Amino acid sequence: MKFVSLSASILFLGLASSAAGASPYELVMTASKSSAGSGGLAFDVISDGTATGLEIRVDMGLAEGAKAKVDTSGCAKSLPSSHAGSCVFNGKEVVILVYSNNNDLLPTGSIDLGTVYFSGSASGLAKGPAVTSFIAGSPDGKPVGSSIFSEK
Amino acid sequence: MAIRHTTILSAALGAAFMLSSAAQACTLDGWTAGGIGTITGSPVAGGPAEAAPNNTIRRYSGLCGMRATGTGNFVQNDSPAGDQIFRARFYVFTSNTGGAATVYQAGNAGTPGVVSVASNAGTQITVTPVGGTAMNFATTASRWYSVEIAMNSTATATTGDDPIAANTVIARVAGNGSDTVAQQTSAVTTGSLVDFARLGCISNCTGNVEFEEYESTRSAGTAIGRLCRGDMNADNTRNVLDAISVFSNINGSFSGGQPDVNEDGAVNVLDAIALFAIINSASPGCP
Numbered sequence: 001m002k003f004v005s006l007s008a009s010i011l012f013l014g015l016a017s018s019a020a021g022a023s024p025y026e027l028v029m030t031a032s033k034s035s036a037g038s039g040g041l042a043f044d045v046i047s048d049g050t051a052t053g054l055e056i057r058v059d060m061g062l063a064e065g066a067k068a069k070v071d072t073s074g075c076a077k078s079l080p081s082s083h084a085g086s087c088v089f090n091g092k093e094v095v096i097l098v099y100s101n102n103n104d105l106l107p108t109g110s111i112d113l114g115t116v117y118f119s120g121s122a123s124g125l126a127k128g129p130a131v132t133s134f135i136a137g138s139p140d141g142k143p144v145g146s147s148i149f150s151e152k
Numbered sequence: 153m154a155i156r157h158t159t160i161l162s163a164a165l166g167a168a169f170m171l172s173s174a175a176q177a178c179t180l181d182g183w184t185a186g187g188i189g190t191i192t193g194s195p196v197a198g199g200p201a202e203a204a205p206n207n208t209i210r211r212y213s214g215l216c217g218m219r220a221t222g223t224g225n226f227v228q229n230d231s232p233a234g235d236q237i238f239r240a241r242f243y244v245f246t247s248n249t250g251g252a253a254t255v256y257q258a259g260n261a262g263t264p265g266v267v268s269v270a271s272n273a274g275t276q277i278t279v280t281p282v283g284g285t286a287m288n289f290a291t292t293a294s295r296w297y298s299v300e301i302a303m304n305s306t307a308t309a310t311t312g313d314d315p316i317a318a319n320t321v322i323a324r325v326a327g328n329g330s331d332t333v334a335q336q337t338s339a340v341t342t343g344s345l346v347d348f349a350r351l352g353c354i355s356n357c358t359g360n361v362e363f364e365e366y367e368s369t370r371s372a373g374t375a376i377g378r379l380c381r382g383d384m385n386a387d388n389t390r391n392v393l394d395a396i397s398v399f400s401n402i403n404g405s406f407s408g409g410q411p412d413v414n415e416d417g418a419v420n421v422l423d424a425i426a427l428f429a430i431i432n433s434a435s436p437g438c439p
Contacts, residue, residue, distance in 0.1 A: 052396055053393075053396045055391050055395075055431065088432040090432055090433055091434060092434050093434065095431065097392060097395070097432070099392065099395055099396070099399070100399070102399070102403065103396060103399050103400060103403070133391075135391055137393045137396045138396075139396065139400070140396075140400075141384060141385060141393045141394070141396045141397035141400065142393065143393060
């Protein structure tokens with residue numbers, strides 16, 4: 001499937017850049033968009049096992065007063081058993097949270113955060129969605145290094 | 153409970169006092185250090201990191217709070233000196249029973265209650281200035297509320313971001329998990345002076361009442377404001393880093409910040425849920 005093969009190649013990119021001293025946490029957003037203004041955003045995080053929680057904010061790029069349909073039902077659902085998550089569209093942004101009640105560490109490797117689907121008129125989506133914030137937090141509540149890679 | 157008095161008169165600054173926390177036991181020394189105040193009766197400082205029974209004393213921010221049980225248990229600070237422009241803010245947990253208890257006074261020897269605040273068995277907070285009318289704010293029992301007063305007993309309005317009209321007291325109350333601030337104003341007798349401030353179970357008090365985060369200034373034009381619920385690292389916003397710290401507090405690893413997001417006096421999963429709602433909103437920044 002398209003997202004799986006893309007994720008695999010991006011995972012390779014992530015691990016290679018880790019060897020070169022990149023941030024310990026990398027967010028990969030892979031966007032697909034149809035000509036009708038609909039599409040999907042797939043999220044993966046490359047983890048080095050030092051964070052316990054994640055927060056990702058995605059500005060969906062809506063024009064002022066425009067409405068778009070955003071489906072988060074497939075997002076933050078297949079998380080490690082140690083963690084819970086939520087994926088909420090607040091009218092402007094999609095907010096993805098991953099956390100542990102016991103502040104357990106996330107496992108190392110690639111973590112699939114699922115896909116957010118959206119649809120709307122061409123005028124409703126003024127610009128492409130963009131990640132505006134990515135925070136990975138250590139168990140003492142401090143941010144760990146993080147970076148964002150987007151493929152559109 | 154942190155106590156900060158900043159005197160802003162011709163750019164002179166007063167001293168700042170912090171209640172000891174973290175590595176030290178909770179104390180009320182900040183109210184009496186240097187002879188600037190007194191303790192009447194036996195109000196007690198405590199918090200979740202203290203030994204029993206003081207570990208049951210609620211705190212709103214940081215590690216320490218103050219509990220006063222029954223009438224005649226309060227702290228007094230004497231650093232005000234004939235102030236006609238006076239601001240104060242504190243948090244009170246509305247757990248007293250049996251009627252309207254006076255929990256705060258700012259005044260002088262002749263009129264201890266130039267401005268007085270009463271907590272009525274959790275149903276109402278009333279702010280009453282001398283020469284003015286009682287300002288009533290509906291409350292819920294056993295919740296944290298912030299109470300802020302701003303007094304100007306001169307005949308000239310102040311200027312600034314938060315001006316106070318002449319001969320006026322502004323009262324602001326908010327809490328119970330909401331940042332919506334209720335505000336009322338009342339007259340105050342011209343020339344009224346504040347020489348001291350008292351906080352605790354001053355009169356008509358039954359049961360326990362807890363207090364936190366007292367702050368006082370003489371600023372003509374700047375409000376003190378509320379602390380930010382759920383902001384655990386003082387970065388003026390709420391995000392996953394704060395959620396991690398709230399979970400730490402729930403799990404017994406205590407720290408500063410404001411983990412009681414729903415202001416119900418307990419730090420538990422309900423606060424994590426309330427914090428997630430803030431984080432997921434379009435406005436996670438502090439109000």
